[in-house]
Amino acid sequence: xxxxxxxxxxxxxxxxxxxxxxxxxxxxxxxxxxxxxx
Numbered sequence: 001x002x003x004x005x006x007x008x009x010x011x012x013x014x015x016x017x018x019x020x021x022x023x024x025x026x027x028x029x030x031x032x033x034x035x036x037x038x
Contacts, residue, residue, distance in 0.1 A: 004024075
């Protein structure tokens with residue numbers, strides 16, 4: 001996870017970086033929601 005974040009912040013294409021961050025964030029939110037419902 002940390003390696004992925006380092007790669008994201010090292011590269012300069014900020015738009016794709018934010019899309020990646022958003023994707024990971026959404027996955028985390030949905031995962032937390034699933035855990036919450038059980």
